[in-house]
Amino acid sequence: MKKLTTAAGAPVADNQNILTAGPRGPALLQDVWLIEKLAHFDREVIPERRMHAKGAGAFGTFKVTHDITQYTRAKIFSSVGKETPVVMRFSTVAGERGAADAERDIRGVAMKFYTEEGNWDLVGNNTPVFFFRDPLKFPDLNHAVKRDPRTGMRSAQNNWEFWTGLPEALHQVTIVMSDRGIPRDFRHMHAFGSHTFSFINAGNERYWVKFTFKTQQGIQNLTDAEAAELVGRDRESSQRDLFDSIEKKDFPRWTLFVQIMPEKEAGKYHINPFDLTKVWPHKDYPLIEVGVLELNRNPENFFADIEQAAFNPANVVPGIGFSPDRMLQGRLFSYGDAQRYRLGVNHHQIPVNAPKCPFHSFHRDGAMRVDGNYGGITGNEPNAQGEWQEQPDFREPPLSLEGAADHWNHRVDEDYYSQPGALFRLMNDTQKQALFDNTARAIAGVTREVQLLHIEHCTKADPAYGAGVKAALGL
Ligand code: HEM
Numbered sequence: 001m002k003k004l005t006t007a008a009g010a011p012v013a014d015n016q017n018i019l020t021a022g023p024r025g026p027a028l029l030q031d032v033w034l035i036e037k038l039a040h041f042d043r044e045v046i047p048e049r050r051m052h053a054k055g056a057g058a059f060g061t062f063k064v065t066h067d068i069t070q071y072t073r074a075k076i077f078s079s080v081g082k083e084t085p086v087v088m089r090f091s092t093v094a095g096e097r098g099a100a101d102a103e104r105d106i107r108g109v110a111m112k113f114y115t116e117e118g119n120w121d122l123v124g125n126n127t128p129v130f131f132f133r134d135p136l137k138f139p140d141l142n143h144a145v146k147r148d149p150r151t152g153m154r155s156a157q158n159n160w161e162f163w164t165g166l167p168e169a170l171h172q173v174t175i176v177m178s179d180r181g182i183p184r185d186f187r188h189m190h191a192f193g194s195h196t197f198s199f200i201n202a203g204n205e206r207y208w209v210k211f212t213f214k215t216q217q218g219i220q221n222l223t224d225a226e227a228a229e230l231v232g233r234d235r236e237s238s239q240r241d242l243f244d245s246i247e248k249k250d251f252p253r254w255t256l257f258v259q260i261m262p263e264k265e266a267g268k269y270h271i272n273p274f275d276l277t278k279v280w281p282h283k284d285y286p287l288i289e290v291g292v293l294e295l296n297r298n299p300e301n302f303f304a305d306i307e308q309a310a311f312n313p314a315n316v317v318p319g320i321g322f323s324p325d326r327m328l329q330g331r332l333f334s335y336g337d338a339q340r341y342r343l344g345v346n347h348h349q350i351p352v353n354a355p356k357c358p359f360h361s362f363h364r365d366g367a368m369r370v371d372g373n374y375g376g377i378t379g380n381e382p383n384a385q386g387e388w389q390e391q392p393d394f395r396e397p398p399l400s401l402e403g404a405a406d407h408w409n410h411r412v413d414e415d416y417y418s419q420p421g422a423l424f425r426l427m428n429d430t431q432k433q434a435l436f437d438n439t440a441r442a443i444a445g446v447t448r449e450v451q452l453l454h455i456e457h458c459t460k461a462d463p464a465y466g467a468g469v470k471a472a473l474g475l
Contacts, residue, residue, distance in 0.1 A: 048342075054099045055091030056186065056242050057306040058088060060088065061293075061296065062076065062113055064077055064081060065080060065290070066291065068199075069202070071199045072319040073202045086112065086113050087114075087352055090110075091107065092106075100235040102222055104177075104442065111311070112353075114356040118315070120320055121311045123331075124192050124195075127175045129194065129278060130194060132168055134327070134410055138327075145158075156443065163454075164454045174420045185238040186241070187242060188217050188221075190212065190213060193212075194210075195327065196208050196273050205263070206396075208266055209261075210258065213255065213257075216253040251295060255292055258290055260288060274323055310335075310350070346363075420461040443473070
């Protein structure tokens with residue numbers, strides 16, 4: 001048994017009674033243990049993530065099963081059978097840190113692969129698309145789905161006004177309102193990188209790539225009624241399911257697939273391949289199997305490993321890169337910035353965030369620097385000692401760009417409806433009815449004007465979609 005000490009290591013003699021002047025008298029300021037204990041407690045809360053505050057996570061392994069070295073030189077994919085450790089966090093989007101899990105909402109799926117050339121973070125969702133195409137709208141989404149500034153309550157009106165004001169949102173809204181809108185838990189859903197990223201191979205050729213993780217547990221969802229009943233019994237249903245299955249050694253697995261587009265095809269493809277509101281149909285870009293992700297270890301300490309985890313789309317490794325997707329470009333700034341605020345400038349040193357490979361990253365000082373701060377090594381580059389040398393072998397091939405700088409209107413592509421329409425037509429009659437009914441329940445209580453605007457968007461996707469929602473609303 002370990003004995004209790006103060007943070008400074010001195011023995012604590014009494015952890016039951018504070019120091020008082022006499023048995024019924026007031027406290028003495030010199031009870032430093034009382035003051036230390038309360039002062040620490042007063043600071044135990046750190047800011048929650050602005051979005052995706054409620055979540056759960058675990059550790060595991062990614063194993064390569066198929067060779068994709070013709071497309072990428074990333075070491076994580078360098079040979080069949082290779083294993084890389086992973087930490088993964090699942091989340092809902094709109095709810096705060098104490099929110100219930102079984103809500104109709106997107107699920108976030110963040111992965112950090114500890115590769116031998118640095119950490120690769122894939123920070124995606126359980127849907128392949130997103131509500132819009134321009135990162136300027138992201139703070140507005142946050143304001144629309146979170147609490148109303150006047151009432152402090154969630155507001156369906158704010159939510160639907162925002163969505164219906166952006167016709168490109170219909171694809172994502174259709175998924176969220178569909179029978180897949182409330183996954184039963186985190187294990188029974190797919191995960192998507194959503195954006196287009198790039199692969200660079202050993203010959204320095206670039207490919208555009210999308211990542212899809214298909215659940216090996218099968219898809220399972222809840223109806224609105226099942227979710228309401230479940231939330232009444234258990235607000236942590238998805239978190240508990242993940243934790244319990246890993247404790248029981250029933251390890252969840254996902255199969256990773258990629259879709260690959262040669263660099264030059266991007267300009268010719270009939271869809272803008274960097275538009276996050278659209279998928280690449282599998283008939284054009286089939287799924288190529290890559291490997292298996294397994295979660296097999298619960299964290300020993302939730303706060304240390306999951307609350308303090310910092311996933312950042314800017315964390316890529318040689319052989320994996322970005323794309324011109326303007327949403328991705330916005331995210332490249334936002335995550336590290338949020339984490340410098342949420343966790344501090346030295347959050348890379350927190351063990352769950354630190355690379356498992358050797359690293360030598362130049363930064364010095366800052367709050368909570370606890371790793372020796374690179375000791376006496378010179379702090380400038382270039383220098384006579386040859387410290388901090390850049391590594392030109394890892395340069396990416398140049399990417400040709402053209403065009404004048406302007407606030408280019410992304411609405412020149414007015415095809416908001418063909419993919420949600422195609423998705424609707426893939427649904428069977430039961431799924432279509434669930435979509436109509438879920439939508440009607442979610443949009444009830446919102447002004448008639450907004451309801452009619454949504455029906456108009458649905459009708460443009462497919463007349464039967466609009467008619468179904470209209471009938472479900474009793475209009
Ligand atoms: C969390 C910004 C779009 C998935 C966050 C956080 C920020 C943010 C600031 C909190 C990060 C932290 O405190 O650690 C943005 C911006 C976006 C955007 C500015 C658009 C311009 C997306 C998209 C996806 C996504 C398109 C999925 C494809 C996630 C996930 C998390 C997250 C999964 C939680 C990560 C975790 O588990 O720690 N986002 N986001 N976000 N975002 Fe986004």
